Amino acid sequence: MTPAPExxxxxxxxxxxxxxxxxxxxxxxxPAWQAPISLVVTLAVAxxxxxxxxxxxxxxxxxxxxxxxxxxxxxxxxxxxLAALMLALTGVIAVASxxxxxxxxxxxxxxxxxxxxxxxxxxxAFLTGDIFNLFVFFEVLLIASYALLLHQAGGRAxxxxxxxxVINLIxxxxxxxxxxxxxxxxxxxxxxxxxxxxxxxxEWDAGLARGAALLLLVVFGVKAALLPLGFWLPETYGxxxxxxxxxxxxxxxxxxxxxxxxxxxxFGGDDWMTEWGHPALYVLGLLTIVFGAMGxxxxxRLVPLIAYLVLISSGMLIAxxxxxxxxxxxxxxxxxxxxxxxxxxxxxxxxxxxxxxxxADRFGNGPPLVQPTLLGVLFLIGAxxxxxxxxxxxxxxxxxxxxxSGQAPSVAWFWAAVLGSGLLATFALARAGSSVFWKxxxxxxxxxxxxxxxxxVALLAVAxxxxxxxxxxxxxxxxxxxxxxxxxRLYAGAVMSQTPVSPPGRTSP
Amino acid sequence: xxxxxxxxxxxxxxxxxxxxxxxxxxxxxxxxLALFSYAVNLFIFAMGRLTFAAPAIVQPGTQATLANYAxxxxxxxxxxxxxxxxxxxxxxxxxxLKGRFVNRGDACDGDEEKRFExxxx
Numbered sequence: 001m002t003p004a005p006e007x008x009x010x011x012x013x014x015x016x017x018x019x020x021x022x023x024x025x026x027x028x029x030x031p032a033w034q035a036p037i038s039l040v041v042t043l044a045v046a047x048x049x050x051x052x053x054x055x056x057x058x059x060x061x062x063x064x065x066x067x068x069x070x071x072x073x074x075x076x077x078x079x080x081x082l083a084a085l086m087l088a089l090t091g092v093i094a095v096a097s098x099x100x101x102x103x104x105x106x107x108x109x110x111x112x113x114x115x116x117x118x119x120x121x122x123x124x125a126f127l128t129g130d131i132f133n134l135f136v137f138f139e140v141l142l143i144a145s146y147a148l149l150l151h152q153a154g155g156r157a158x159x160x161x162x163x164x165x166v167i168n169l170i171x172x173x174x175x176x177x178x179x180x181x182x183x184x185x186x187x188x189x190x191x192x193x194x195x196x197x198x199x200x201x202x203e204w205d206a207g208l209a210r211g212a213a214l215l216l217l218v219v220f221g222v223k224a225a226l227l228p229l230g231f232w233l234p235e236t237y238g239x240x241x242x243x244x245x246x247x248x249x250x251x252x253x254x255x256x257x258x259x260x261x262x263x264x265x266x267f268g269g270d271d272w273m274t275e276w277g278h279p280a281l282y283v284l285g286l287l288t289i290v291f292g293a294m295g296x297x298x299x300x301r302l303v304p305l306i307a308y309l310v311l312i313s314s315g316m317l318i319a320x321x322x323x324x325x326x327x328x329x330x331x332x333x334x335x336x337x338x339x340x341x342x343x344x345x346x347x348x349x350x351x352x353x354x355x356x357x358x359x360a361d362r363f364g365n366g367p368p369l370v371q372p373t374l375l376g377v378l379f380l381i382g383a384x385x386x387x388x389x390x391x392x393x394x395x396x397x398x399x400x401x402x403x404x405s406g407q408a409p410s411v412a413w414f415w416a417a418v419l420g421s422g423l424l425a426t427f428a429l430a431r432a433g434s435s436v437f438w439k440x441x442x443x444x445x446x447x448x449x450x451x452x453x454x455x456x457v458a459l460l461a462v463a464x465x466x467x468x469x470x471x472x473x474x475x476x477x478x479x480x481x482x483x484x485x486x487x488x489r490l491y492a493g494a495v496m497s498q499t500p501v502s503p504p505g506r507t508s509p
Numbered sequence: 510x511x512x513x514x515x516x517x518x519x520x521x522x523x524x525x526x527x528x529x530x531x532x533x534x535x536x537x538x539x540x541x542l543a544l545f546s547y548a549v550n551l552f553i554f555a556m557g558r559l560t561f562a563a564p565a566i567v568q569p570g571t572q573a574t575l576a577n578y579a580x581x582x583x584x585x586x587x588x589x590x591x592x593x594x595x596x597x598x599x600x601x602x603x604x605x606l607k608g609r610f611v612n613r614g615d616a617c618d619g620d621e622e623k624r625f626e627x628x629x630x
Contacts, residue, residue, distance in 0.1 A: 143596070158604065166538055173545050173594075183556055
């Protein structure tokens, strides 16, 4: 008997988890084996993620019942188009980040184990079908991210890390309050079951459930760095080592994924969400774009500059996702692009900082780079991609979002924010580039870009190019994902109708 | 009466925790986080409804409804939440200790001046 394809859903979570345990064990006996094993596991998970995306592309929603319990009672893993997209993106970023860590990994203990834990947490957060396990996987990926962030921490990184940890712990507490409030009101934690029960609640309970939804949006807003909650991001990302910062490019996208999941899949049937929730998130998204653009212009260091570009893209994605199905489709395309671009930019600017001696990533007069041509070209390509200029895929993403944004008068603000932030980001990057590459004195003393770092950047560049060459297919997939999200009944139906498999030799219960 | 006591306990924990978290020293923040997690754990527990002397495991002979039993799910959730918050408190304490030695101070509001005040070197 061949196992059903649903069984593969658990592998992207379980494989890195086991690998993490194995890597901890090997750390004492065979430290040299760690990096190859970690890379093989990450590659396997990435390949599997693309296979799962191919399954999701047949419009089939995969449901895996853990422990063979029927849906609302047991834990489920659900693979719809959005989850598969995020898994595949995580796979690419993880492989690139791991390649870039080839040199760094020798310096600190447990890097590979924590990296695999983070991978398990990310994949779990994208696959889980109930809100409490979303909390658990958030914690898994956060604990791993704390450790990765503080991998080579000095004083500044420690303080940034402390802020990051405390903010996320408060977020976790709010998440628990929201999840238990939802359970207290509806008696369920399963996304699909919640979606079915929420519209049928009496008025008073519905108010409580909406309060819980707002709390959830606060928590996910912290992760996605939406405006009043995103001040931790530039400092934290500025303190992370290069490959970790590249991996963190996907971390804000976890928050965006969770916001989309809650507003569409869980609260999609609630008119209150479309009438109040979506416009509020739209406005917050626009304000985040403005704040990110201001920060990008104001900062005097390269790494925080890229972090502010992350903020701009976060705001843009959230604002676009609230403008209807076509804009959401464009936003999902842009999400893939911006994650790849930002991850690549983090690798490049850290390589630049490594060649500038004590000046590091601060603007202004410093020693010349060892490889000005290579890094200059990479910086130029990365800057064009990160600012979303033509001819790269970011421009296609922006066009898709703007085309899909509709005719409502309030959409003018979105156009202004998207185009204006692109312009300001271009200014900021051009100023940074000219300052770093042209204002130099003295002798070049830095180390050349490590081979692993080059491989990581090359992989992200290839992925970005493929996203551009196959833009038609990618745009079709993201539009189909948005359409699937706009019909939460498909998700709920698939989850609730999944029947447990009957064990061999026994009849089905 | 039980509900009133329970609710005000959650309220007091939350208020104290919030006040401590907003202070500018790591140690106070850690204590605040611990109090906050107590409040959250009690809240999760209360979401299973407060029952008196009701078992969580189904016994033969008694009809399996929530009128006769305590809801076991929030109890399981509370266990998970307790474990996670415990581990997190340990992690924050480690971080705070390391920060105290590396940065020579436990202020955490980013104010460079205040960091070196009255902390024994």
